[in-house]
Amino acid sequence: MVLLARFAIADARQGEGLGRDLLIEAIERAADAGTQAAARFIAVDPIDEAARAFYAKFGFRQVEGDAGGRMFLRIDDALSALGGP
Numbered sequence: 001m002v003l004l005a006r007f008a009i010a011d012a013r014q015g016e017g018l019g020r021d022l023l024i025e026a027i028e029r030a031a032d033a034g035t036q037a038a039a040r041f042i043a044v045d046p047i048d049e050a051a052r053a054f055y056a057k058f059g060f061r062q063v064e065g066d067a068g069g070r071m072f073l074r075i076d077d078a079l080s081a082l083g084g085p
Contacts, residue, residue, distance in 0.1 A: 002030040
């Protein structure tokens with residue numbers, strides 16, 4: 001599993017698609033790293049409900065039983081959604 005660090009967009013730049021662009025770049029890099037480390041999943045630790053909703057829009061799902069609220073997405077699913085292999 002590749003764990004993405006938290007990233008954020010300044011309040012003044014919210015709604016411009018920058019978060020989406022950052023996430024796409026992070027997914028592509030995680031997928032590349034995953035080929036070297038045999039990772040199959042990408043994980044995120046949303047800081048709040050707004051972040052959780054953002055990740056859910058991209059297909060991330062809650063890890064059942066995780067008190068910290070970690071979410072995950074299969075790398076293959078992420079790449080397919082982006083039009084990759």
